[in-house]
Amino acid sequence: MKILQLSVLSLFLILTGFETDQLPALQDVFEDAFLMGVAIDRQHIFAHEPSATETVKRANRRGYSYQCQIIVDPPALDLVTYHYNSITTENVLKWEEVHPEPGVYDFAASDRFVEIGEANDMFMNGHTLIWHNQTPDWVFEDEHGNELDRDALLERMRDHIHMVVGRYKGRIHAWDVVNEAVNLDGSLRESRWYDIIGEEYLVKAFRFAHEADPDAQLYYNDFLLEIPAKRQGVIRLIEYLQENNAPIHGVGSQSHFNLLEFHDLEEVDQSIVELGELGIDVMITELDINVLPRPGSNTELTDELNPYTDGLPDAVAEELANRYRELFEIYLKNRDIITRVTFWNVTDRDSWLNYLPIEGRTNYPLLFDRDYQPKRAFYTVVDRAKEILKERL
Numbered sequence: 001m002k003i004l005q006l007s008v009l010s011l012f013l014i015l016t017g018f019e020t021d022q023l024p025a026l027q028d029v030f031e032d033a034f035l036m037g038v039a040i041d042r043q044h045i046f047a048h049e050p051s052a053t054e055t056v057k058r059a060n061r062r063g064y065s066y067q068c069q070i071i072v073d074p075p076a077l078d079l080v081t082y083h084y085n086s087i088t089t090e091n092v093l094k095w096e097e098v099h100p101e102p103g104v105y106d107f108a109a110s111d112r113f114v115e116i117g118e119a120n121d122m123f124m125n126g127h128t129l130i131w132h133n134q135t136p137d138w139v140f141e142d143e144h145g146n147e148l149d150r151d152a153l154l155e156r157m158r159d160h161i162h163m164v165v166g167r168y169k170g171r172i173h174a175w176d177v178v179n180e181a182v183n184l185d186g187s188l189r190e191s192r193w194y195d196i197i198g199e200e201y202l203v204k205a206f207r208f209a210h211e212a213d214p215d216a217q218l219y220y221n222d223f224l225l226e227i228p229a230k231r232q233g234v235i236r237l238i239e240y241l242q243e244n245n246a247p248i249h250g251v252g253s254q255s256h257f258n259l260l261e262f263h264d265l266e267e268v269d270q271s272i273v274e275l276g277e278l279g280i281d282v283m284i285t286e287l288d289i290n291v292l293p294r295p296g297s298n299t300e301l302t303d304e305l306n307p308y309t310d311g312l313p314d315a316v317a318e319e320l321a322n323r324y325r326e327l328f329e330i331y332l333k334n335r336d337i338i339t340r341v342t343f344w345n346v347t348d349r350d351s352w353l354n355y356l357p358i359e360g361r362t363n364y365p366l367l368f369d370r371d372y373q374p375k376r377a378f379y380t381v382v383d384r385a386k387e388i389l390k391e392r393l
């Protein structure tokens with residue numbers, strides 16, 4: 001199957017002006033540094049099954065729903081199998097999609113995800129088991145709509161984790177067990193999990209996942225760890241898990257950056273170092289760079305918030321490439337700490353930043369453009385990596 005997929009990619013690249021011997025594979029460039037990963041979703045998972053096209057309803061971070069039209073995308077899947085040796089589920093293993101109703105599980109997409117990973121000898125990461133978002137209200141309620149008590153919710157959590165993780169025991173290698181449980185000020189998020197169970201829900205989630213698959217790697221995942229207060233809160237959380245014998249093996253730094261408000265690179269570096277001192281794996285798990293203005297409280301699509309509908313200006317493309325270069329210099333500097341770098345989506349056309357937090361925007365956050373072509377940022381990252389890794393030989 002691997003040979004067939006590479007042949008498809010070779011034909012695609014020739015038709016679009018690139019041949020595989022002219023385009024280095026990211027997984028090969030970074031082979032001596034860390035795994036190179038990418039998040040994939042239904043349009044990639046069902047890329048060779050056109051009948052799977054569908055509309056999916058999801059809830060975003062602000063709590064309102066949006067309709068996501070899934071259009072299968074074979075060229076993007078070919079890029080995935082050529083460039084990456086690790087894949088993460090973007091949405092299909094989140095509670096609302098894999099377990100949408102009581103007693104109802106939908107494993108069609110996640111089963112296919114595993115088949116793709118196994119066929120291409122990829123490291124597979126399941127995202128995510130316990131999160132305050134994209135979790136249906138019924139999870140926290142009984143059949144009458146009344147809020148569950150602590151024991152009942154723990155039982156529901158255990159059943160879900162055992163069903164999902166247990167199905168892929170020995171096949172999916174790692175899980176983002178808990179996602180985004182810390183506020184910006186470092187305090188624990190008062191989610192419904194926390195309100196009903198208390199902070200012990202964190203320990204229980206990891207223990208349940210370990211029961212379901214004792215050999216799986218279990219991670220905590222969060223964003224804005226470049227902010228010291230948030231980072232210290234995450235460190236306290238992980239230390240709490242360790243002190244309570246929760247089987248945690250790694251921490252993921254999402255690394256969603258914004259070109260117009262780029263983080264202090266020293267803090268990016270420091271976050272990796274401090275997390276590494278916890279004695280567990282450190283991963284960059286959801287990497288992208290938003291090039292559009294933040295909308296603030298505005299939810300309306302305006303020209304000011306969507307300035308690049310006709311393409312990304314050269315100056316912005318150059319700035320984007322430079323930011324990626326600086327980030328990968330830091331990642332490579334810390335290659336003894338970092339075990340995986342994962343991009344959040346394959347091409348600019350896939351990115352969640354086109355529809356969140358405002359639908360209909362045209363964003364350019366990744367290394368590959370809407371026509372599946374490598375961008376200036378791709379070549380900048382590859383060239384700098386070759387220089388650094390050569391220096392270390």
